[in-house]
Amino acid sequence: MTTATSKSITLEEFLKRPETKPASEYIDGEIIQKPMPKGRHSRLQGKLCAVINQVAEEQKIAYAFPELRCSFGSRSIVPDVAVFQWKHIPFTADGEVPDDFQQAPDWTIEILSPEQRANKVIGNILYCLRHGCRLGWFIDPDDFSILVLFPGQEPELFQGSVSEALPEAVCLPVLEGIELELTVDRVFGWLKMEG
Numbered sequence: 001m002t003t004a005t006s007k008s009i010t011l012e013e014f015l016k017r018p019e020t021k022p023a024s025e026y027i028d029g030e031i032i033q034k035p036m037p038k039g040r041h042s043r044l045q046g047k048l049c050a051v052i053n054q055v056a057e058e059q060k061i062a063y064a065f066p067e068l069r070c071s072f073g074s075r076s077i078v079p080d081v082a083v084f085q086w087k088h089i090p091f092t093a094d095g096e097v098p099d100d101f102q103q104a105p106d107w108t109i110e111i112l113s114p115e116q117r118a119n120k121v122i123g124n125i126l127y128c129l130r131h132g133c134r135l136g137w138f139i140d141p142d143d144f145s146i147l148v149l150f151p152g153q154e155p156e157l158f159q160g161s162v163s164e165a166l167p168e169a170v171c172l173p174v175l176e177g178i179e180l181e182l183t184v185d186r187v188f189g190w191l192k193m194e195g
Contacts, residue, residue, distance in 0.1 A: 026076040035115040040141045047190045060086040061177045070101045077124050083107035104131040107175040111139045144188045160184030
């Protein structure tokens with residue numbers, strides 16, 4: 001993450017600026033540009049959105065958005081995956097998805113990129129949890145771990161081996177209502193696309 005501005009601006013001023021590629025976030029008065037997603041990051045992000053939406057969209061339980069800007073409290077962040085329960089999606093009067101989301105996602109998922117600092121990324125998850133988010137995942141592809149965070153509870157660390165999933169493998173907590181059984185090994189197994 002790199003800071004893109006030297007002087008502090010307001011959230012309102014930030015939201016009037018044109019979007020950047022990759023996205024920039026507004027945190028504590030600073031504009032911080034996210035790193036460009038690389039292969040492992042993109043693969044995990046795409047698979048997570050697809051798997052979640054496959055079981056949750058048709059029944060109108062929830063929807064997983066990739067790289068969705070969420071502006072609430074004093075921050076404007078862009079989680080790698082923002083999952084909203086259907087009832088919390090602020091549809092327009094015509095039933096369309098709006099451009100602006102001014103609330104925390106119900107489930108926020110961040111995938112650590114090599115250029116990112118873990119504590120800054122975890123800080124965004126904690127901020128979401130303080131503002132109504134019910135579940136956070138911090139995925140570290142380098143050590144095959146997923147840190148799961150809940151509001152008001154100790155985090156849980158799940159580690160995998162990227163081998164055949166064992167029958168006793170523990171399923172990761174997912175957002176209530178989403179019938180999905182994911183293990184750490186299954187998630188990181190998505191990185192193997194050949195062989």
